[in-house]
Amino acid sequence: MKIAVTCENNEVFQHFGHTPEFAVFEAEDGKIISETIIQTGDSGHGALATLLSDAKVDVLICGGIGGGAINALARENILVIGGAEGNVRQAAEDFANGRLKVRENFHCNHHDHGEGHTCGSHGCGSNSCH
Numbered sequence: 001m002k003i004a005v006t007c008e009n010n011e012v013f014q015h016f017g018h019t020p021e022f023a024v025f026e027a028e029d030g031k032i033i034s035e036t037i038i039q040t041g042d043s044g045h046g047a048l049a050t051l052l053s054d055a056k057v058d059v060l061i062c063g064g065i066g067g068g069a070i071n072a073l074a075r076e077n078i079l080v081i082g083g084a085e086g087n088v089r090q091a092a093e094d095f096a097n098g099r100l101k102v103r104e105n106f107h108c109n110h111h112d113h114g115e116g117h118t119c120g121s122h123g124c125g126s127n128s129c130h
Contacts, residue, residue, distance in 0.1 A: 001027050003095060004052050004078075005088040006062040007037070012084045012091055014063030017048070023088040024055060027096035032089065049073045061091050064106045082106035 006013035007023040019040055026034040043051055049069070052060060053076035060073055061081045070080050083102030084091045094100040 001059065001096070002055065002057045003027055003059045003061060003092045004038070004055070004057040005084070005091050006060075007088045010088055012061065012063050012086060012088055014085075016060075016062045016065040016069050017044070019048075019062070022052065022055075022057075023092070024057060025089070025092040025096075027092065030093075030097045032093055032096065035089065046072050049076050049078065052076065052078055059095065061088075061095055061100070062106075 003025045004022040005025070006016055006019035007021050008019065010023070013019040021040055022038045024036045024038055025032045038051065038055055040048060040051065049072035052073070057078055059079045059081060061084045063082070063084060065080060065082045070082075073080050081095060081100065081102060083104060083106035084100065085103070091100060
């Protein structure tokens with residue numbers, strides 16, 4: 001199973017659409033057997049789903065994510081686990097072992113006003129943007 005985690009400085013990045021990179025782990029029998037980094041460059045939300053699909057990712061672990069991004073990932077058959085925090089490798093290991101703890105409120109639903117917003121200024125908080 002391939003697990004991608006939104007990543008910055010080895011921590012779960014809290015804003016899916018703006019993640020600078022993904023830490024991608026291959027897990028077998030509850031153990032991490034390989035790790036790579038995928039840079040996102042200037043990829044937008046839809047392109048990130050394709051980027052992960054092209055990398056044959058099965059699961060995305062992230063901090064916050066919006067409904068449009070969840071739908072784009074679902075179209076690529078990628079399971080989304082939102083509300084994660086902490087070290088990316090630990091998050092992947094915990095998921096592979098069925099013990100990943102996440103926040104329930106991780107959806108961001110304020111994108112009707114465009115991408116130029118500042119997270120936290122209107123109730124989504126820095127921990128729950130797309």
